[in-house]
Amino acid sequence: MKRKAAHELDATDRRILNALQEGFPLVPRPYAAAAAELGLTEAALIGRLKAMRESGVITRFGPFFDAAALGGAFCLCAMAVPEERFEAVAEAVNARPEVAHNYARAHQLNMWFVLATETPDGIEAAASAIEAGTGIPVLRFPKLHEFFIGFRVAA
Amino acid sequence: MSIDAVDRRIIAATQGGLAFEAAPYAVLADRLGLSEAEVIDRLASMQARGVIRRIGVAPNHYALGLTANGMTVWDVDDAVAVVLGEKVGALDDVSHAYLRPRNLPQWPYNLFAMVHGTTRAEVEEKRARIAALLGEACRTHDVLYSTRILKKTGLRLVEGDR
Numbered sequence: 277m278k279r280k281a282a283h284e285l286d287a288t289d290r291r292i293l294n295a296l297q298e299g300f301p302l303v304p305r306p307y308a309a310a311a312a313e314l315g316l317t318e319a320a321l322i323g324r325l326k327a328m329r330e331s332g333v334i335t336r337f338g339p340f341f342d343a344a345a346l347g348g349a350f351c352l353c354a355m356a357v358p359e360e361r362f363e364a365v366a367e368a369v370n371a372r373p374e375v376a377h378n379y380a381r382a383h384q385l386n387m388w389f390v391l392a393t394e395t396p397d398g399i400e401a402a403a404s405a406i407e408a409g410t411g412i413p414v415l416r417f418p419k420l421h422e423f424f425i426g427f428r429v430a431a
Numbered sequence: 432m433s434i435d436a437v438d439r440r441i442i443a444a445t446q447g448g449l450a451f452e453a454a455p456y457a458v459l460a461d462r463l464g465l466s467e468a469e470v471i472d473r474l475a476s477m478q479a480r481g482v483i484r485r486i487g488v489a490p491n492h493y494a495l496g497l498t499a500n501g502m503t504v505w506d507v508d509d510a511v512a513v514v515l516g517e518k519v520g521a522l523d524d525v526s527h528a529y530l531r532p533r534n535l536p537q538w539p540y541n542l543f544a545m546v547h548g549t550t551r552a553e554v555e556e557k558r559a560r561i562a563a564l565l566g567e568a569c570r571t572h573d574v575l576y577s578t579r580i581l582k583k584t585g586l587r588l589v590e591g592d593r
Contacts, residue, residue, distance in 0.1 A: 285495070292488075293488060293490050293495075296487045296488045297485075297487050297488055297489075297490070298485070298487065299485055299486060299487055300449075300486040300487050302456070302471050302474055302475045302478070302486070303471070304454055304456065304457065304467060304471070305453055305454060306455065306456070307451075307453060307455075308453065318453060322451050322452070322453070325451055325488075326451045328488075329448075329451070331494065332491055332494045333490060333491055333494045333495060334488050334489065334490060334491065335489040335490065335491045336448050336488070336489045337448045337449055337451075337487070337488050337489070338445045338447075338448035338449040338486065339442075339445050339449075339474065339477075339478075339483045339485075339486045340483065340484045340485055340486070340487075340489070341442060341477075341482060341483055341484065342481055342482055342483070342484050345434075345480070345481050345482040346434065346442070346482065352531065352543075354538075366581045369581075369582075370581060370582040375582060376582075376583075377580070377581075377582050377583040378580075378581035378582040378583075379577045379579070379580055379581060380577065380578045380579040380580075380581055381502065381575040381576060381577050381578060382575060382576045382578055383573070383575045385537075385538070385575075387581070388502070388575070389581075389582070415534045415537070415538065416532075416534075417531040417532060417534070417543075418531065418532065419529045419530075419531060420529070420530040420531055420532060421512075421513060421516060421529065421530035422527075422528075422529050423516045423517055423519065423520025423521070423528040423529065
């Protein structure tokens with residue numbers, strides 16, 4: 277992953293990141309409209325966004341879809357993987373296309389991944405298949421309630 | 432909240448993001464053989480229906496220098512979990528907050544709040560602020576630091592009508 281150190285972002289970059297997490301206009305010249313709000317030119321905004329996308333500061337720029345609204349299902353899962361088997365189990369888990377992301381965490385439950393499937397039944401099938409393949413129980417943590425998501429970059 | 436085949440084509444075509452060009456919806460429309468107005472109308476409709484949660488940037492916390500990433504987890508009294516979860520989720524320091532089922536006896540926690548910081552000490556400070564906010568409604572809590580990203584992919588979508 278290409279990285280750009282935090283100090284290379286200037287105040288304008290940070291304002292852009294905060295403002296454009298909130299939303300982006302659905303008009304023919306959206307960059308021009310967003311730039312006007314920020315006191316920038318259209319070209320300057322596009323240039324800065326492109327640079328931040330290329331350096332990896334921005335992971336993605338575009339619409340974010342609700343997987344459930346698309347008929348899909350999501351489930352956070354966790355496993356307690358013995359240290360000596362960790363790499364092999366990670367490989368087996370990651371090989372499944374239903375695994376959207378997977379993090380190692382410092383805890384007895386040391387592997388946390390998200391299953392994303394087209395249907396709710398797909399979650400059970402994938403979790404069961406991982407249990408059968410690894411012999412390790414997969415704890416399921418489906419989302420019961422989601423709270424307002426707010427995240428601000430310190431200005 | 433149904434989406435049709437054209438919506439699905441628009442969704443599939445924006446998986447990689449919007450073009451960094453002055454008229455990104457026109458670029459999308461050209462690729463799909465639609466008019467710019469139809470693309471904009473359909474995106475607006477999907478946003479109104481909740482199919483699109485938002486349009487904008489996803490910052491990379493690591494690239495921003497926020498390399499300490501702690502999943503804070505809390506055992507909160509069920510009677511007040513939603514009310515308190517709203518307050519925790521609204522904190523600037525919290526990027527995601529969810530209620531999830533406990534898995535007893537191994538896992539007593541029902542509120543999950545992701546906290547980012549430049550150092551673990553900073554994450555601990557933010558965790559202390561959440562603990563203060565939850566007060567006595569929280570019986571026990573923990574924080575799980577991520578030590579490695581093992582896999583990261585975007586949302587996949589099967590193309591075509593369903």
